[in-house]
Amino acid sequence: MSEDKRGLFGSVRMFGIGKKEQPKPAAPEPEAVEVETPLAEPVRHADYDSVALAEAPVAAESWKDFEILDEPRGDAVIEAFQAPSEPLPAPVQPAPTAAPAPEEKPRLGWLQRLKHGLTKTSSKLTEGITGVFTKRKLDDDTLEELEDLLIQSDLGLAVSARVVGALKKARYNSDISPEEVRAILAAEVEKVLGPVAQPLEIDTSKKPYVVLMVGVNGTGKTTTIGKYAKQFTEQGLKVMLAAGDTFRAAAIEQLKVWGERTGAPVVSGAQGADAAGLAFDALTRAKKEGADLLIIDTAGRLQNKTGLMAELEKIIRVIRKVDPEAPHSVLLTLDATTGQNALSQVEIFGKTAGVTGLIMTKLDGTARGGILVAIAAKHGLPVHAIGVGESASDLQAFSAQDFARAIAGVS
Numbered sequence: 379m380s381e382d383k384r385g386l387f388g389s390v391r392m393f394g395i396g397k398k399e400q401p402k403p404a405a406p407e408p409e410a411v412e413v414e415t416p417l418a419e420p421v422r423h424a425d426y427d428s429v430a431l432a433e434a435p436v437a438a439e440s441w442k443d444f445e446i447l448d449e450p451r452g453d454a455v456i457e458a459f460q461a462p463s464e465p466l467p468a469p470v471q472p473a474p475t476a477a478p479a480p481e482e483k484p485r486l487g488w489l490q491r492l493k494h495g496l497t498k499t500s501s502k503l504t505e506g507i508t509g510v511f512t513k514r515k516l517d518d519d520t521l522e523e524l525e526d527l528l529i530q531s532d533l534g535l536a537v538s539a540r541v542v543g544a545l546k547k548a549r550y551n552s553d554i555s556p557e558e559v560r561a562i563l564a565a566e567v568e569k570v571l572g573p574v575a576q577p578l579e580i581d582t583s584k585k586p587y588v589v590l591m592v593g594v595n596g597t598g599k600t601t602t603i604g605k606y607a608k609q610f611t612e613q614g615l616k617v618m619l620a621a622g623d624t625f626r627a628a629a630i631e632q633l634k635v636w637g638e639r640t641g642a643p644v645v646s647g648a649q650g651a652d653a654a655g656l657a658f659d660a661l662t663r664a665k666k667e668g669a670d671l672l673i674i675d676t677a678g679r680l681q682n683k684t685g686l687m688a689e690l691e692k693i694i695r696v697i698r699k700v701d702p703e704a705p706h707s708v709l710l711t712l713d714a715t716t717g718q719n720a721l722s723q724v725e726i727f728g729k730t731a732g733v734t735g736l737i738m739t740k741l742d743g744t745a746r747g748g749i750l751v752a753i754a755a756k757h758g759l760p761v762h763a764i765g766v767g768e769s770a771s772d773l774q775a776f777s778a779q780d781f782a783r784a785i786a787g788v789s
């Protein structure tokens with residue numbers, strides 16, 4: 379059980395560049411596989427021949443030529459600004475009696491957004507703990523009630539038992555305030571999360587370091603790629619993106635917009651093109667152009683759709699034709715508003731694609747953060763980052779302490 383994995387708190391840096399390679403748990407051994415389409419020629423997919431490689435900017439100077447826009451976006455392509463052909467009329471002065479325009483609400487900082495997002499979980503726990511422990515001793519009955527409450531909050535059996543055990547050891551048969559219970563809860567959750575709080579490290583000796591982004595539909599893969607592209611480009615890395623979500627035309631466009639924002643070339647193909655072939659082409663090109671980092675997007679898929687999961691395995695097999703060690707990281711995005719299903723996503727994507735790390739997105743929404751604690755305890759997979767908004771800067775380091783305190787409602 380994962381209790382063995384608990385220990386010192388991990389780093390909370392957002393990301394790092396170094397020579398250290400990410401641990402790769404449970405990745406299936408590369409097998410000698412039959413590839414369904416011949417791969418002898420580097421560029422062999424008619425769909426990409428004329429479209430993809432010509433579209434992405436290739437000049438080395440072009441990496442930095444774009445202004446980075448830090449704002450939320452939808453699926454629309456950025457439109458060029460058209461200068462008006464006639465002079466604009468003089469601006470109309472507002473009438474002196476006009477009501478002042480409402481002030482724009484200042485945007486909350488990321489920690490406030492995280493705390494706000496986790497309110498549902500923290501309120502349930504805070505209210506529940508107050509209900510159980512006000513004017514009551516810490517005895518078997520109160521401990522049992524507390525354990526039920528923790529399990530209902532998605533923390534999982536192991537963590538719930540651990541918290542109850544710690545409380546029993548420290549204060550059995552004595553008076554304890556709800557605040558003290560929450561403090562012990564935060565401390566125990568932090569111990570579980572500490573070891574998994576690890577930034578994504580890019581091993582720059584790999585040229586390129588290949589990251590494959592996987593996950594269920596709409597969990598934030600493409601957005602997270604855009605955020606990482608911004609961060610690593612700003613770190614001075616030569617980043618390339620591959621629009622491997624060939625299923626949705628909008629996803630291809632979405633990634634291209636992120637490419638424009640960050641200056642990262644995007645290798646894309648036609649909608650419906652073979653995703654494995656596209657990944658193969660992108661890696662071939664990234665190698666040729668000396669990219670430091672290639673991030674490959676994939677279409678969203680439900681973990682119980684075996685055909686789609688097999689397609690993911692195929693992408694991995696095919697890119698290993700170019701680099702037997704790739705992908706160096708396989709990142710699974712988890713939507714924080716999902717509850718228990720996230721556990722099965724980690725299990726099945728882990729088995730099929732050899733997930734090496736997690737990113738929990740949408741923690742600024744109505745999140746159910748307890749499940750991340752259960753996942754950490756059960757799987758011990760690194761949590762590289764959290765998404766707290768739709769903007770490029772809304773990918774934050776995962777801090778075990780901040781997360782644990784936010785869940786337990788400890789300020």
Ligand SMILES: Nc1nc2c(ncn2[C@@H]2O[C@H](COP(=O)(O)OP(=O)(O)OP(=O)(O)O)[C@@H](O)[C@H]2O)c(=O)[nH]1
Pocket residue numbers: 451593594595596597598599600601602623626629676677678679711739740741742743764765766767768772
């Ligand atoms: N509030 C919030 N929204 C997010 C976050 N991350 C992603 N989103 C939004 O979630 C929606 C889906 O994100 P995508 O990046 O398109 O998700 P995807 O996994 O690539 O989607 P598919 O390609 O359909 O599988 C978009 O509207 C994003 O802007 C986040 O951290 N917070």
